[in-house]
Amino acid sequence: MAASGNNDAWQLVRARATEKKYGDQVTPDASSPLSKGRVILNCEHGDPTMFEEYWDVHQDDNVMVTRANEGISYFVKSKMHQRGPWFVSVELDDAVRELHALVGNAVTRDKFIVVGTGSTQIFQAALYALASRNGTSTPVVSEFPCYTGYPQTIKYLQSKLFHWAGDSKTYQPKGDEVFIEVVCSPNNPCGEIREGLLAGRNNNGVLVHDLAYYWPTYTPITMALNNDVMMFTLSKCTGHAGLRIGWAIVKDPQVAKKMVDFIGMNTIGVSRDAQLRAASIIRTVVKGYQSGPLADSIADGMHTFLSQRWPFIRGDVLINAILSRGKLFHWSKAVMENRWGKVRSAVAANRSFSIREPPLPAICTFLGTASSPSSAFIWLKYEEEADCQKILQRNGILARGGPAFGVSAQYARLSLLGREQDVDLLVKRLATLK
Amino acid sequence: MAASGNNDAWQLVRARATEKKYGDQVTPDASSPLSKGRVILNCEHGDPTMFEEYWDVHQDDNVMVTRANEGISYFVKSKMHQRGPWFVSVELDDAVRELHALVGNAVTRDKFIVVGTGSTQIFQAALYALASRNGTSTPVVSEFPCYTGYPQTIKYLQSKLFHWAGDSKTYQPKGDEVFIEVVCSPNNPCGEIREGLLAGRNNNGVLVHDLAYYWPTYTPITMALNNDVMMFTLSKCTGHAGLRIGWAIVKDPQVAKKMVDFIGMNTIGVSRDAQLRAASIIRTVVKGYQSGPLADSIADGMHTFLSQRWPFIRGDVLINAILSRGKLFHWSKAVMENRWGKVRSAVAANRSFSIREPPLPAICTFLGTASSPSSAFIWLKYEEEADCQKILQRNGILARGGPAFGVSAQYARLSLLGREQDVDLLVKRLATLK
Numbered sequence: 005m006a007a008s009g010n011n012d013a014w015q016l017v018r019a020r021a022t023e024k025k026y027g028d029q030v031t032p033d034a035s036s037p038l039s040k041g042r043v044i045l046n047c048e049h050g051d052p053t054m055f056e057e058y059w060d061v062h063q064d065d066n067v068m069v070t071r072a073n074e075g076i077s078y079f080v081k082s083k084m085h086q087r088g089p090w091f092v093s094v095e096l097d098d099a100v101r102e103l104h105a106l107v108g109n110a111v112t113r114d115k116f117i118v119v120g121t122g123s124t125q126i127f128q129a130a131l132y133a134l135a136s137r138n139g140t141s142t143p144v145v146s147e148f149p150c151y152t153g154y155p156q157t158i159k160y161l162q163s164k165l166f167h168w169a170g171d172s173k174t175y176q177p178k179g180d181e182v183f184i185e186v187v188c189s190p191n192n193p194c195g196e197i198r199e200g201l202l203a204g205r206n207n208n209g210v211l212v213h214d215l216a217y218y219w220p221t222y223t224p225i226t227m228a229l230n231n232d233v234m235m236f237t238l239s240k241c242t243g244h245a246g247l248r249i250g251w252a253i254v255k256d257p258q259v260a261k262k263m264v265d266f267i268g269m270n271t272i273g274v275s276r277d278a279q280l281r282a283a284s285i286i287r288t289v290v291k292g293y294q295s296g297p298l299a300d301s302i303a304d305g306m307h308t309f310l311s312q313r314w315p316f317i318r319g320d321v322l323i324n325a326i327l328s329r330g331k332l333f334h335w336s337k338a339v340m341e342n343r344w345g346k347v348r349s350a351v352a353a354n355r356s357f358s359i360r361e362p363p364l365p366a367i368c369t370f371l372g373t374a375s376s377p378s379s380a381f382i383w384l385k386y387e388e389e390a391d392c393q394k395i396l397q398r399n400g401i402l403a404r405g406g407p408a409f410g411v412s413a414q415y416a417r418l419s420l421l422g423r424e425q426d427v428d429l430l431v432k433r434l435a436t437l438k
Numbered sequence: 439m440a441a442s443g444n445n446d447a448w449q450l451v452r453a454r455a456t457e458k459k460y461g462d463q464v465t466p467d468a469s470s471p472l473s474k475g476r477v478i479l480n481c482e483h484g485d486p487t488m489f490e491e492y493w494d495v496h497q498d499d500n501v502m503v504t505r506a507n508e509g510i511s512y513f514v515k516s517k518m519h520q521r522g523p524w525f526v527s528v529e530l531d532d533a534v535r536e537l538h539a540l541v542g543n544a545v546t547r548d549k550f551i552v553v554g555t556g557s558t559q560i561f562q563a564a565l566y567a568l569a570s571r572n573g574t575s576t577p578v579v580s581e582f583p584c585y586t587g588y589p590q591t592i593k594y595l596q597s598k599l600f601h602w603a604g605d606s607k608t609y610q611p612k613g614d615e616v617f618i619e620v621v622c623s624p625n626n627p628c629g630e631i632r633e634g635l636l637a638g639r640n641n642n643g644v645l646v647h648d649l650a651y652y653w654p655t656y657t658p659i660t661m662a663l664n665n666d667v668m669m670f671t672l673s674k675c676t677g678h679a680g681l682r683i684g685w686a687i688v689k690d691p692q693v694a695k696k697m698v699d700f701i702g703m704n705t706i707g708v709s710r711d712a713q714l715r716a717a718s719i720i721r722t723v724v725k726g727y728q729s730g731p732l733a734d735s736i737a738d739g740m741h742t743f744l745s746q747r748w749p750f751i752r753g754d755v756l757i758n759a760i761l762s763r764g765k766l767f768h769w770s771k772a773v774m775e776n777r778w779g780k781v782r783s784a785v786a787a788n789r790s791f792s793i794r795e796p797p798l799p800a801i802c803t804f805l806g807t808a809s810s811p812s813s814a815f816i817w818l819k820y821e822e823e824a825d826c827q828k829i830l831q832r833n834g835i836l837a838r839g840g841p842a843f844g845v846s847a848q849y850a851r852l853s854l855l856g857r858e859q860d861v862d863l864l865v866k867r868l869a870t871l872k
C-alpha cells in the first residue's frame with residue numbers, strides 16, 4: 005500500500021488551507037504552538053509531488069481525450085478470464101504486465117492482475133480474500149516499524165473477519181491458526197529490504213507483499229519477485245496519486261476472485277477513466293524506454309554511478325540532462341540520490357540525530373549499475389531519550405513520529421517525495437536542528 | 439445507492455463473456471439450463487446503457503483533455519471548509535449544486551457535498567458516520583422490498599459497528615437504541631415513493647435517503663427534498679456508471695466529516711480524474727438547459743404530455759425530436775415513458791402477470807407538466823404461487839427474484855435501463871410469457 009497521504013493528515017492539511025506559496029510549505033494558525041512567524045514545512049505525508057517536475061516537461065507525451073459517450077456502463081472491456089465481472093480493463097492489465105516486464109521487479113506470468121482504487125483498497129481486498137472465515141477472526145501482523153496505514157485500515161470498520169495483532173517479531177502463532185503477515189519492502193518508514201519473519205515457516209501464515217516502493221527510484225532492483233500476493237501503486241511509481249490506482253499480482257485464482265468480490269462490494273469496481281488513464285501513462289513510461297537508443301540508457305547509468313561519488317557536483321547537472329529524455333526511472337533515481345546526498349551531509353553535521361547507514365550498493369538489474377537505496381522517507385533517530393517529532397516541530401518541520409509506526413518516539417519519518425524547493429528547505433533545517 | 443450492477447451478477451456477467459452482438463443479449467454456455475438455442479436477455483442488473491444513445495449524439499458536447507502532469511498529488515483543489523482533506527474537487531462540489539438547483543430535487547444550501555467512489559461507497563460512509571459507537575452494533579433497516587445492495591454491503595465485512603436488521607415494517611426499536619433506516623425513493627425495485635416508516639417517530643432512528651432515482655427521468659419531481667443525508671449517483675442521472683461517482687448532501691458537518699474520514703481510510707479519497715470528468719459532464723447537462731430558448735423547453739414538455747396519451751404514435755417521433763436538443767432529462771423521460779407504454783401493453787395482454795398500477799400523474803416541477811412515474815425497473819408479479827424469476831428464465835429473460843429484495847418469489851425485478859433493441863425484445867417476450 006503506497007499511500008501515506010492518509011487521513012491522519014487531517015490537522016496537517018488543514019494548515020494547507022492557508023498555504024502561502026508551495027504545497028508543502030504551510031503557515032499554520034497564528035495560535036498554533038508550531039508557529040514562530042516562519043513557514044512550517046510539511047514532511048508528514050508522502051504526497052509524491054516530486055514527480056510534477058518530470059511530468060511538466062513531458063506533459064504532452066500523454067494526452068487523454070475523453071468524449072461524453074465513454075464510460076456509460078459499469079463494465080470495462082475486460083479479459084474476464086471466464087470468471088465474472090473482473091472490473092479490470094484489458095488496457096490496464098496489459099500495461100501493468102508490460103511495466104513489470106520492463107523493470108523486472110515482479111513476475112506476472114500465469115498470474116492475475118487485480119486493480120483497485122489505490123492500493124489501500126487492494127490491501128483490504130487481500131485481507132478479505134485471505135481471512136480464514138472459520139468463525140474466528142484472522143490476526144494480521146507486520147514487523148515494526150510498519151506503515152501506519154496497516155493498523156488504521158484494519159481497525160476502522162471493526163470487521164469480525166480480521167484484526168490487528170501487531171509486530172511480527174513478538175507475535176506467536178497459536179497452533180494451526182491462519183494469520184496474515186504484511187511485508188513492506190523496501191519498508192515504509194525505514195527503507196529496509198524485508199522478506200517476512202513468520203509466515204510460511206512451519207505455520208499457517210500467509211504473506212502479503214506491499215511493494216509500493218520496489219521501483220528503481222527507491223532501491224536497486226535485484227530480482228523479479230515471485231510472491232503469492234504482491235501489491236503495487238501508481239502513486240509511488242509515476243507520481244499520479246490523484247488517479248487512485250493500485251494493483252495486485254495474485255497467483256491463486258480463488259484469492260484473485262475474492263479480491264474482485266471485495267472490490268465489487270466496496271465500490272462496484274474501479275473508475276474506468278482512472279484505469280484507462282493509468283494504462284496510458286504506464287504505456288508512456290514503457291515507451292520512453294523503447295524509443296531511445298541503448299546508448300542513452302547506458303549514459304544514464306553512468307551518470308547515476310558518478311552521481312553517487314560527487315553528489316553535489318554532479319547531481320543537478322545529471323538530473324537536468326536526464327529530465328528531457330523520457331526515462332522516468334533514471335530521472336527519479338537521480339533525483340532521489342541527489343536528495344539523499346544532501347540529507348546525509350546535513351544530518352552528518354549534527355551529532356544529536358542519525359539515519360540508518362546506507363546498505364552497500366547493489367547492482368540494479370534495471371539500471372545496469374550499482375547503486376545504494378534511496379528511500380522515499382528519512383527515518384530519523386534522535387540519539388537521546390526524547391520526542392523526535394516534537395523536536396522537528398519546534399524546528400518548523402512536520403513529521404510522523406515513531407509511535408505511529410509502533411516504535412519509540414526517538415524516531416520520526418520525513419517524506420522526501422515533495423517538491424525540490426521544499427527538500428532544500430528541509431535540508432537547511434536538518435543541518436541546524438536542535 | 440444507485441447501483442444494481444453489483445457483484446451478485448457474477449454468473450450473469452460470465453454469460454456476457456460470450457456475448458454475440460449486444461451487451462445485454464447474451465448466449466450462455468451450451469450446458470446451461472437457461473439455454474434453449476436462443477439469446478438470453480439479461481435484465482438482471484441495472485446497467486444504464488440506455489444513455490448511450492443520447493451521449494453518442496452529444497459526444498462532442500463534452501470532451502475532456504488530460505495532460506500527463508495532472509493528478510500528481512493526493513489532494514484536489516477543494517473548498518476544504520477549513521476542515522481538512524475534503525477530497526472533493528471544487529468543480530464537482532459546484533457542479534452538483536448547480537444540477538440540483540436546475541432540477542429542483544434537493545436542497546443543497548448550507549449543506550456539505552461528500553463525494554464517493556459511487557454511491558455504494560457513500561452508503562458505507564454514511565453507515566460509518568451514523569453508527570452509534572456506544573459499544574453496541576447499530577441496526578440498519580429498510581422497508582421491504584428493498585435494494586439487494588443494502589444487506590450485501592452491510593454484511594460483507596462483518597463490521598461490529600452496524601448490522602442488517604431487515605424490514606422496517608416489522609422492526610421494533612428497543613428503548614432508546616440508535617438505529618438507521620434507509621429510505622430509497624423512488625424505491626428500487628418497485629418504484630414507490632417513500633418517506634420512511636420508523637425513524638424520527640418517538641425514537642432515536644436516523645434516516646438515510648437513497649435518491650438515486652429521484653430524477654425527472656424516473657418520477658415527477660414534486661419538491662426539493664431537504665433531508666439530513668441524501669445520496670445520489672451519476673450512473674442513474676447521466677448514465678456514466680463507469681466513472682464511479684456518487685455523492686451525498688449532508689446537513690450535519692460532523693456527519694459529513696466522518697463520511698470523509700471513511701472515504702479517506704477506505705480509498706484515500708476519490709479519483710481526481712473521475713471527479714473532474716463528472717463535474718464536466720454535469721455542467722454539460724446544466725448548460726443544455728441554459729442555452730436553448732424557453733420555447734424549446736415548453737415544447738418538450740408538451741410532447742411529454744402528449745406522449746402519455748398516444749405512446750405508440752408519438753413515442754419514437756418525440757424521442758428523436760428531443761434527442762438532438764441537449765436536454766437530457768426531457769429525452770430520458772420520453773424514452774422511459776415510451777418503454778413503459780410498451781411494457782404495460784405487453785403485460786396487460788397476459789393475465790398470469792401483473793405490474794403495479796401507475797399512480798396518478800403529478801405535476802413535475804422541473805418538466806412543468808403532469809406525468810406518471812416511469813421507474814427504472816419493472817417489478818413483475820406472477821399471480822400464482824410460483825417462482826417468477828424461474829419462469830422468466832424459462833422464457834429467456836434473466837431477472838432478479840423477489841427473495842433478493844426480501845419478498846416472495848412471486849416477484850421479480852427487470853431492468854428497463856438497457857439498450858432500445860433489448861427492451862423491444864423484452865417486450866416481445868413479456869407479451870408471450872408462460
